[in-house]
Amino acid sequence: MATKKSEKPSKESKTKSKEEHKESEIFASCSFSSLGLHATLCDELRERMDFEAPTLVQAQAIPVILSGRHVLVNAATGTGKTVAYLAPIIHQLQEHEPRIQRSDGTFALVLVPTRELCMQVYEVLQKLLHRFHWIVPGYIMGGENRSKEKARLRKGISILVATPGRLLDHLRHTSSFLHTNLRWIIFDEADRILELGFGKEIEEILDILGSRHDASADKEIAESYISDHPRQNVLLSATLNEKVNHLAKISLENPVMIGLDYKKMQPVLSFKDFGSLGSDANYELEHPVKMMSPSNGDFRVPAQLVQRYVKVSCGLRLAVLLSILKDLLERGTSQKIVVFFSTCDAVDFHYSLLSEFKFTPHPQPEEQLRQMFVGCKALRLHGNMKQEDRRTAFQAFKTEKLALLLSTDVAARGLDFPKVRFIIQYDSPGEATEYVHRVGRTARLGERGDSLLFLQPVEMDYLQDLEKHGISLTEYPLLKVLDSFPLYNEKRHVKKVLDLESHPWVLLLQKALEAFILAEPRMKKLAITTFCSWVRAYAAHRGELKRIFMVKKLHLGHVAKSFALKEQPSLVGKSFQKETKKRKRDEKQRGLSKKRKFSRKTLRQKI
Numbered sequence: 001m002a003t004k005k006s007e008k009p010s011k012e013s014k015t016k017s018k019e020e021h022k023e024s025e026i027f028a029s030c031s032f033s034s035l036g037l038h039a040t041l042c043d044e045l046r047e048r049m050d051f052e053a054p055t056l057v058q059a060q061a062i063p064v065i066l067s068g069r070h071v072l073v074n075a076a077t078g079t080g081k082t083v084a085y086l087a088p089i090i091h092q093l094q095e096h097e098p099r100i101q102r103s104d105g106t107f108a109l110v111l112v113p114t115r116e117l118c119m120q121v122y123e124v125l126q127k128l129l130h131r132f133h134w135i136v137p138g139y140i141m142g143g144e145n146r147s148k149e150k151a152r153l154r155k156g157i158s159i160l161v162a163t164p165g166r167l168l169d170h171l172r173h174t175s176s177f178l179h180t181n182l183r184w185i186i187f188d189e190a191d192r193i194l195e196l197g198f199g200k201e202i203e204e205i206l207d208i209l210g211s212r213h214d215a216s217a218d219k220e221i222a223e224s225y226i227s228d229h230p231r232q233n234v235l236l237s238a239t240l241n242e243k244v245n246h247l248a249k250i251s252l253e254n255p256v257m258i259g260l261d262y263k264k265m266q267p268v269l270s271f272k273d274f275g276s277l278g279s280d281a282n283y284e285l286e287h288p289v290k291m292m293s294p295s296n297g298d299f300r301v302p303a304q305l306v307q308r309y310v311k312v313s314c315g316l317r318l319a320v321l322l323s324i325l326k327d328l329l330e331r332g333t334s335q336k337i338v339v340f341f342s343t344c345d346a347v348d349f350h351y352s353l354l355s356e357f358k359f360t361p362h363p364q365p366e367e368q369l370r371q372m373f374v375g376c377k378a379l380r381l382h383g384n385m386k387q388e389d390r391r392t393a394f395q396a397f398k399t400e401k402l403a404l405l406l407s408t409d410v411a412a413r414g415l416d417f418p419k420v421r422f423i424i425q426y427d428s429p430g431e432a433t434e435y436v437h438r439v440g441r442t443a444r445l446g447e448r449g450d451s452l453l454f455l456q457p458v459e460m461d462y463l464q465d466l467e468k469h470g471i472s473l474t475e476y477p478l479l480k481v482l483d484s485f486p487l488y489n490e491k492r493h494v495k496k497v498l499d500l501e502s503h504p505w506v507l508l509l510q511k512a513l514e515a516f517i518l519a520e521p522r523m524k525k526l527a528i529t530t531f532c533s534w535v536r537a538y539a540a541h542r543g544e545l546k547r548i549f550m551v552k553k554l555h556l557g558h559v560a561k562s563f564a565l566k567e568q569p570s571l572v573g574k575s576f577q578k579e580t581k582k583r584k585r586d587e588k589q590r591g592l593s594k595k596r597k598f599s600r601k602t603l604r605q606k607i
C-alpha cells in the first residue's frame with residue numbers, strides 16, 4: 001500500500017509537471033549562447049530582457065538566420081518571433097570588422113504593417129543594442145514628421161524599422177538615404193502587410209532595393225546589387241495565405257521553412273526535402289497553395305487559450321457586452337481586457353459610452369449614483385486618431401495594471417501588451433486569420449488567457465468556418481453571469497430566467513442605455529454615425545463570409561438598439577441612405593475606381 005501511495009503523484013507534483021510540460025512546449029532546452037550568439041548579446045537577453053532560455057521558434061530560427069539562408073517562419077502568436085530575427089542580425093552586425101558606422105547607412109530593414117508594431121519592434125531593438133552603441137536603431141512610419149525622419153536617415157540608421165508606405169516615400173524622395181549595404185529585409189506579419197493593400201508598394205520596394213527574384217524584376221539592377229551584397233530575406237507570421245506565397249516567391253531564394261506543419265505537407269514533399277533545402281523548396285513555392293492553404297486547419301492558436309463564443313440577438317448586444325465587462329472587472333478575473341470593434345466610429349462610440357454611462361437598477365445614495373457602470377480605466381486605439389493620441393494610448397495600455405482597451409484591428413497584429421487576460425471580439429473578425437491574431441493578444445508565451453466571440457443567431461455558421469481551420473469554441477455561460485447581478489437593492493440573485501430576451505437585468509439595462517443616449521444629443525449623433533459605418537463595414541465582408549454575415553438578414557431596428565437608439569429603423573435608415581449617397585457622390589467626384597474605393601475607404605474606416 002505504502003509503495004502505491006508514494007507512486008501516486010501528489011497534487012503539487014502534478015501541477016509542477018503540468019507547468020513543466022507547458023514550458024517544454026514554449027521554451028527550448030538549450031541556451032542562447034549554444035545557438036551561436038555573442039556572449040554580450042546573451043547577457044543583454046538575460047539581464048535587460050529577462051530571457052533565460054530561447055523559445056522553440058527562436059532556437060529553430062536563430063541558427064538558420066545566422067547561416068545566411070532565406071527563411072519563412074510560421075509560429076503561433078506570442079512565441080517570440082521578434083527576437084528570433086533581431087538577435088541574429090545584431091550578432092552579425094556587432095562582429096563586423098571594421099566596426100560598422102552610421103555613415104555606412106542601413107544594413108537591415110524590418111517592415112511591419114502598423115505604426116504601433118513599428119514602435120514596439122524599435123523598443124525591443126533599443127534594449128538589445130544597449131551595449132552595441134555603434135549599431136544605430138531607428139524607425140520611420142506614417143504620421144511622423146518627414147523632415148525629421150530625413151535628417152535621421154541622412155545621419156545613418158543601421159537597423160531600420162518601417163511601415164511600407166513611408167519607407168517607399170523615403171526610397172523615392174530622400175536621396176541621402178543610403179541602403180547600398182543592405183543585407184537583411186524582414187517582413188514581420190507579412191500577410192497583414194499585403195492584406196492592407198501594400199502589395200504594389202512592397203513590389204516597388206523590392207525592385208528599388210534590387211531584392212526581387214521573379215522574371216518581371218529588373219534583372220540588371222537586381223544582379224549587380226545582389227552580387228555585391230549577399231541578401232537575406234525573412235518572412236514571418238502566425239498565419240500564412242496565398243498572398244504570402246507570392247511575396248515568398250518573389251523575395252525568397254531556397255528558403256528554409258520554420259514551423260510549417262511538415263506532416264500535412266508529406267503528400268507533397270517529405271521533411272527531408274525541406275531539410276536539404278535544394279531546389280525542392282523552390283518547387284514548393286512554385287505550387288505554394290498546397291502547403292499554405294488557409295483552410296488546412298493549420299492556424300496556430302496558443303494551446304492554453306480558453307476560446308468561447310456567446311450567442312446574442314442583435315438588439316441586446318450592447319447590454320450584454322456591458323454586463324460581461326462589469327462582471328469580469330468586478331470579479332477581478334481580468335486585469336486587462338481588449339475589446340475589438342469593426343470600425344473607428346464604433347470604438348469612439350463605445351469609448352464615450354463607457355466613460356460616461358452611469359446606471360443603478362435601484363435607488364442608491366448620491367455618491368453611488370455617480371459611479372460609472374464599468375468602473376475601470378478605458379483606452380481607445382484606432383487609425384483615425386491623432387498620432388500623438390495613438391502613441392499615448394498604446395504606451396498607457398502597456399503599463400496599466402487594470403484597463404480596458406477598445407480597438408479596431410490596428411491592435412490585432414503583433415502588439416505585445418503585458419498581462420492581457422481577456423479578449424472580446426464584439427464585432428466579428430471576418431477572416432479566420434484575423435480571429436487568430438486578435439485572440440493572440442492574450443495567452444502569450446504560455447500565460448493564461450480567455451477569448452470571447454460575440455455572434456448573432458444568424459451568424460452561427462461562422463463557428464463552422466473556424467472549425468475548418470482547426471479552431472473550436474465552447475459556449476460562454478451568459479445566463480449564469482446575468483443572473484448574478486442583484487436587481488432590487490439586495491444581494492439576492494434574480495430568479496432563474498431561461499431566456500436572454502426576457503432577462504430582467506438585460507431589459508432594465510437596455511432601457512437605461514436608451515434613456516442615456518436620448519438625453520445626450522452628442523451621444524445620439526455619435527450613435528447614428530456609428531450605426532451607419534457599422535452597417536457599411538458589415539456589408540464589406542468578402543467571399544465565403546458574405547454568406548454568413550448577410551446585411552439582408554440584419555434587422556436594422558435591432559442594429560439601432562445595439563447602439564441604444566430608440567428611433568424607428570426608417571428614421572435611422574434615411575440618414576444612412578443619405579450618408580451612403582453622399583459618400584458615393586464624393587467618391588465619384590474624386591474619380592475613385594471601384595477597386596480602390598473598396599480597399600482604401602473600407603480599410604481606412606475599419607482600422
Ligand SMILES: Nc1ncnc2c1ncn2[C@@H]1O[C@H](COP(=O)(O)OP(=O)(O)OP(=O)(O)O)[C@@H](O)[C@H]1O
Nearest residue numbers: 051053054055077078079080081082238414416445
Ligand atoms: N526567450 C524568451 N524568454 C522569455 N520571454 C520571451 C522570450 N522571447 C520573447 N519573449 C517575450 O514573449 C512575448 C512575445 O514575443 P513576441 O512579441 O516577439 O511574439 P510574436 O511571436 O512576435 O507574437 P505575434 O505573432 O503576436 O506578433 C514578448 O513579451 C517577449 O518579450
